[in-house]
Amino acid sequence: MMPQESALQVRGLTKRFDRLAVDALDLTVRSGEFYALVGPNGAGKTTTLRMVAGLSRPDAGSVAVFGIDALRDPVAAKQMMAWVSDEPMIYDKLTPLEYLEFVAGLWGVDPVASEPAAHNLLVSLGLEPHLHERCEGFSKGMRQKVALAGALVHDPRLIILDEPLTGLDAVSARHVKGLLGDRVRSGCTVIMTTHILEVAERMADRISVIASGRLVAEGTLTELRQQNGHNDTSLEDLFIALVNVEAAAA
Amino acid sequence: MSSAAALTWFARHELRLAWRDWLAMMTAGRRGRKRAAVIGLIAFAAIMHLPTYAVIGRFADLEAPLDKSTLIVITATIFLAWALMLSQAIESVTRVFYARADLDLIMSSPVKLANVFSVRIAAIALSVIAMALLLSTPFVDVLVIGGGIRWFAAYGVVVAIGLSAAAVAIAVTIMLFRLIGQSRTRLVAQILAAVIGAGFVIALQIAAILSYGTLSRFAVLTSDAAAAFAPDTGSIVWWPARAALGDGEALLLLLAGGLVLLGTVMAIFSARFAGTVITVSANAIPGQQASRTRAFRAGSRQQALRRKEFVLLRRDPWLMSQTLMQLLYLVPPALMLWRSFADSSAAIVLITPVVVMAAGQLAGGLAWLTISGEDAADLVATAPLPASRVTRAKIEVVLIAIGVMFAPLVLALVFASPLQAAVTAAGVIIAAASATAIQLWFRVQARRSQFRRRQTSSRLATFAEAFSSIGWAATGALALAIPMTALITGLVTAGILAATWKISPRRE
Numbered sequence: 001m002m003p004q005e006s007a008l009q010v011r012g013l014t015k016r017f018d019r020l021a022v023d024a025l026d027l028t029v030r031s032g033e034f035y036a037l038v039g040p041n042g043a044g045k046t047t048t049l050r051m052v053a054g055l056s057r058p059d060a061g062s063v064a065v066f067g068i069d070a071l072r073d074p075v076a077a078k079q080m081m082a083w084v085s086d087e088p089m090i091y092d093k094l095t096p097l098e099y100l101e102f103v104a105g106l107w108g109v110d111p112v113a114s115e116p117a118a119h120n121l122l123v124s125l126g127l128e129p130h131l132h133e134r135c136e137g138f139s140k141g142m143r144q145k146v147a148l149a150g151a152l153v154h155d156p157r158l159i160i161l162d163e164p165l166t167g168l169d170a171v172s173a174r175h176v177k178g179l180l181g182d183r184v185r186s187g188c189t190v191i192m193t194t195h196i197l198e199v200a201e202r203m204a205d206r207i208s209v210i211a212s213g214r215l216v217a218e219g220t221l222t223e224l225r226q227q228n229g230h231n232d233t234s235l236e237d238l239f240i241a242l243v244n245v246e247a248a249a250a
Numbered sequence: 251m252s253s254a255a256a257l258t259w260f261a262r263h264e265l266r267l268a269w270r271d272w273l274a275m276m277t278a279g280r281r282g283r284k285r286a287a288v289i290g291l292i293a294f295a296a297i298m299h300l301p302t303y304a305v306i307g308r309f310a311d312l313e314a315p316l317d318k319s320t321l322i323v324i325t326a327t328i329f330l331a332w333a334l335m336l337s338q339a340i341e342s343v344t345r346v347f348y349a350r351a352d353l354d355l356i357m358s359s360p361v362k363l364a365n366v367f368s369v370r371i372a373a374i375a376l377s378v379i380a381m382a383l384l385l386s387t388p389f390v391d392v393l394v395i396g397g398g399i400r401w402f403a404a405y406g407v408v409v410a411i412g413l414s415a416a417a418v419a420i421a422v423t424i425m426l427f428r429l430i431g432q433s434r435t436r437l438v439a440q441i442l443a444a445v446i447g448a449g450f451v452i453a454l455q456i457a458a459i460l461s462y463g464t465l466s467r468f469a470v471l472t473s474d475a476a477a478a479f480a481p482d483t484g485s486i487v488w489w490p491a492r493a494a495l496g497d498g499e500a501l502l503l504l505l506a507g508g509l510v511l512l513g514t515v516m517a518i519f520s521a522r523f524a525g526t527v528i529t530v531s532a533n534a535i536p537g538q539q540a541s542r543t544r545a546f547r548a549g550s551r552q553q554a555l556r557r558k559e560f561v562l563l564r565r566d567p568w569l570m571s572q573t574l575m576q577l578l579y580l581v582p583p584a585l586m587l588w589r590s591f592a593d594s595s596a597a598i599v600l601i602t603p604v605v606v607m608a609a610g611q612l613a614g615g616l617a618w619l620t621i622s623g624e625d626a627a628d629l630v631a632t633a634p635l636p637a638s639r640v641t642r643a644k645i646e647v648v649l650i651a652i653g654v655m656f657a658p659l660v661l662a663l664v665f666a667s668p669l670q671a672a673v674t675a676a677g678v679i680i681a682a683a684s685a686t687a688i689q690l691w692f693r694v695q696a697r698r699s700q701f702r703r704r705q706t707s708s709r710l711a712t713f714a715e716a717f718s719s720i721g722w723a724a725t726g727a728l729a730l731a732i733p734m735t736a737l738i739t740g741l742v743t744a745g746i747l748a749a750t751w752k753i754s755p756r757r758e
Contacts, residue, residue, distance in 0.1 A: 053632050079634035089626040091558070092698075093565040101546045105554025106633040111546035118546070134565075150629065 005031040006064070007158050007189035013051060013061035015213075021047045023213035024061070029191055029206075031066070031157075034184045036204035037193045038235075040243055044213035045193040046086075049160050052191075053083040065158060079107065082151035086163035088143040092136035096122050096146045099135065100153045107154035114153055121149040125175050140167040148176060152183070159183065161192040165199065177203060201235040209242050216242050257365055264373040272377075290709075295387060302388040303396075310396025314495050318477040324491040326454070326471050331386070332411040333450045335378050339419030341443040342374045344436060364520040371420055371516050379412030400496030406505060407494045413508030417515040424519050437567045444571035448578050455582040551635045555643040556650075559620050563651065566698065569619060573655075576612045580605065580659065598666060599730050602674045603723035605659060610681030610719030613652050615701070617689035620644040623698035645686055652682040670730055677726035684718040684747055691754035714750040718743060 008029040015022040022044040029035045037045045050056045052063050054074045063070040063077075070077035090099055097118060104114035122131055125145040130138070135146060144167055151159060159180070165173050180190050181203065194200050200207050201221060208218040217224055217238075224238055225231050233241075273284065312320065356366060386408050393401035422442075427435045454471070481487050493501035547557070563569055582604070621644050624630060630640055656678050663671035692711035721743030728736035 053628075055628060055631050075634045075636060078632055081632065083628060083632040085628055089628050091562060091625050093562050094558070098561065102554055102558045103629065104546065105549060105557070106551050106630070106635070108551055108634070111548050115546040 005066075007031040007033075007066055008052060008191065009062075009064040010048070010052065011062045013048060013063065014059045015044075015047050015051060015056065016059055021213055022051070022058070025210075025213065025215055027208065027215065027218075029189060031189055032184065032187050033189060033205040034180070034203055035189070035191045036200035036207045037191065037210060038195070038197060038200055038207060038239060039193075039210035039216075043210045045210055046162050047213075048210070049083075049162055049191065049193060053081060053160055054078055055083070080157045082154065082156035082159045084144075084147050084151045084159070084161045084164055086166045088140070088147035090135050090143055090146050090150070093134055095130075095132050095134055096127055096149065097131050099146055100150055103150040104153050109154050117155070118149070118153050121152055121179075122146075124179060125149055126172065141169055141172050144168060145172060145176070148179070152179070156188065158189045158191070161190065163193055163195065165194065165196060197235045197239055207235065209239060211243050216245075256361060257369055260361075260366055261369045261373070264369060265376070268373060268377050295384075298388040299391060303392045306389060307392055307396055310393045310401070312397070312495060314492060314497065315483065316491070316495070318480050318483060319472045321483065321488050321491050322476055322480055323471045324494060325488060326450075328407060328411065328490045328494065330450050331382065331408070332415055333446050335382050335412055335415035336419055337443045337446040338381065339374060339378045339416045340423055340439050340446070342377065343419050343423040344439040344443070346370060346374065368516050368520045371416070371512075371520065374420070375413055375416035375512055378416050379409050382408050382412050401494075403496045403498070403501050404494045406501045407490055410493070410501075410504040410508040411490065413505075413512045417508075417512040420515050420519055424522055437570070440567050441571040441574055444575045445578055448575050452578050452581055456585055551633070552639055552643040552646075555630075555640060556647050559644060559647040560651075562698070563616065563619065563647070566619065566701075569615065569701070572615050573612065576608045577655070579608050599670065599727060601659075601663065602670060602677060602730060603727040605656065605674055606677035606681045606726045607719050607723035609652055609656055609678040610685045610715070610722060612655070613648055613682035614685035614689060614715040614719070616648045616651055617645075617686040619698060619701060620647050621686075621689050622693045622696050623701060624695065625697055627695050641690070645690070648686050649679075649682060652678065673726055673729050677722055677729075681719055681722040684722065684743075685715050687747070688715050688718065688750060691751055710750070710753065714746065717746050718750075721746060 006028050008027065010025060010027040013022055013025040013027075014020070025044070025048060027048075037049070039045050047056065051058045052065070052070065054070060054077065058071070065077040066080055068077045068080075091102075094102065100118035100122070101111075101114070104111065104118065109117075119131075122128065125148065127142065127145055127149070130142065135143060138146070144164065148161075148164060151161075161180075164176060164180075168176060177199070180192075184190055184205075192200075192204075204221075206218065206220055207224060209216045209224075217227060219227065221235060224235070225233060228238055228241060230238065230241075273287070312324075316324075356363075383405060386404065390401060390404045393404065423435065423439055426438055430438060489500045489504055493504045549557070621641070631637075633640075660671050660675045660678065663674055688711050721739060725736050725740040725743060728739055
């Protein structure tokens with residue numbers, strides 16, 4: 001049975017740049033679920049998640065993380081969250097271990113707990129031979145794994161990932177998916193945007209489809225199929241159908 | 251396309267890239283600023299004629315034959331210009347090795363790499379010469395206006411020494427690469443580029459202090475000892491000086507010498523240049539091992555931030571080269587201070603402005619790296635601590651670093667003159683705080699690797715930082731010499747800071 005406490009509650013979230021990027025969006029993500037956000041390029045997925053993570057201020061609306069108003073008390077909300085972007089931002093001149101020590105320090109984690117956790121995370125992501133090398137020579141996939149380890153080292157209750165599998169090889173992608181699956185099973189909530197619909201289909205408890213800054217559909221894969229009257233169709237076919245309908249309506 | 255046509259096409263491509271690169275540097279990459287940049291540049295060049303006239307206007311009447319002292323001064327000035335060009339050329343060559351934006355494309359294309367890199371070497375020489383010609387224009391103009399068209403020959407000297415500087419830079423960098431490997435070459439070349447230009451002036455100053463107790467390098471150049479040591483007036487050593495004065499034969503020989511040197515370097519090193527670039531591209535940057543492994547340290551969130559900043563500053567090659575240059579500038583005043591313990595010279599007052607100026611400039615660079623050059627901006631922004639505390643921790647890092655670097659000099663000054671030590675300490679603190687504040691007001695989100703071009707993000711911040719450092723340095727010197735005038739320069743500098751703050755961009 002799915003836990004019902006909400007990890008994230010977004011109401012009327014609006015952001016305008018040159019055009020309306022996010023249009024009065026409502027989202028609820030339950031605690032302990034794997035939630036996938038899919039949508040075409042420029043749909044507003046990343047903008048939405050950046051506002052949730054506190055990287056951008058919304059023009060209107062509210063964001064609550066485990067009941068904490070993230071706009072009024074961002075520090076308390078951030079304490080429970082981790083953010084990983086598609087472009088891994090790490091320090092070239094630090095080693096993976098030094099990077100994780102810094103992240104753990106920023107989140108105020110006791111080094112007695114963070115040091116073995118950091119070591120285990122890096123080993124589980126296949127970075128053991130590179131623990132003491134500076135990140136400047138790392139490939140994009142290795143950098144992405146270091147960034148992911150940084151997000152997990154402070155044991156967040158809510159992990160927000162923007163296209164985390166970009167640039168990863170098949171083995172690394174499996175490592176990352178396994179790690180995220182383990183976190184969800186241990187009670188952590190994961191919100192992830194992805195263009196790889198098979199990943200959303202296989203891993204997510206619930207999927208939402210966003211287009212033009214609005215929520216087009218939301219639910220489990222079965223619910224999405226039922227809502228659209230296609231019981232055997234793949235998420236890819238459903239996605240294209242939903243986005244086409246939205247584009248025609250716009 | 252024939253081989254010659256392909257090379258011409260590639261040369262055009264290189265020049266177009268160099269032009270756009272320069273334009274982007276002048277306009278900070280904003281299209282609308284092109285006209286403003288051109289007007290600003292013309293205005294700057296016009297204004298530069300005034301101080302230039304004050305400095306070299308009196309030399310416009312010089313005519314051959316010259317005495318040895320004058321020849322020494324002109325030759326030393328040309329050598330300084332050559333050293334600065336060499337520094338710029340080394341930096342350009344290093345960039346060609348390590349900036350991989352188009353190397354994969356070039357190397358995968360069906361062209362002869364030696365030819366392509368010959369063109370690239372020529373483009374480096376051309377860009378070094380173009381920049382030098384631009385910078386020398388006010389000087390040559392002043393000499394032409396005051397002394398006649400024969401001084402136009404000075405442009406030829408600039409071209410000749412530019413050719414030789416590019417040739418030496420290429421040879422030095424490739425030999426460094428062979429001797430110490432790719433990762434060390436990058437660091438050593440950057441440090442070399444930073445200190446070569448300053449080194450010559452500093453060496454002259456050190457000689458002047460040791461021999462005459464003054465910071466003026468002209469004291470050495472115009473001394474009898476230098477004249478006695480220098481070769482006869484007919485020597486080849488004086489060709490550049492004679493060429494600058496309008497000796498056509500010397501100029502032609504100099505230009506021919508520069509061209510032959512560059513041609514030889516191109517012939518010898520073009521193929522190796524391609525090989526070196528391939529080695530760098532194929533191996534990328536090897537992962538350096540951290541010096542030692544130690545346990546995670548406990549502490550507050552700000553302590554974690556400060557620790558990270560200190561580690562990154564320590565491992566930053568650009569910062570190291572800049573810091574080394576600033577510290578080199580401090581060697582002459584430190585030497586003067588040491589001498590003053592034995593001999594109470596009034597010239598010791600000169601230490602204060604040099605130290606204050608160095609502190610302001612160094613603090614500006616450090617502040618940009620810590621405040622704007624945040625490689626993991628998203629990580630820090632999503633960390634559970636208020637932005638104000640992040641900023642505070644970063645400012646603390648700048649001020650601590652400046653304190654550590656300048657405290658020994660100020661402490662030593664206490665023994666020579668407690669009043670001067672107090673004024674210098676105040677100047678260092680105010681100059682460092684001002685430079686940090688300017689970087690804070692004009693902060694942008696950038697990567698640390700963009701440090702070399704930090705001035706392009708805001709010309710205003712760059713000028714304000716320079717004027718602030720100069721203003722506080724002057725205030726420090728005047729506070730010791732004529733205290734009432736220090737009040738005026740202090741107020742003017744504070745006014746510049748207030749105006750800078752007023753026009754700084756508004757933030758969210």
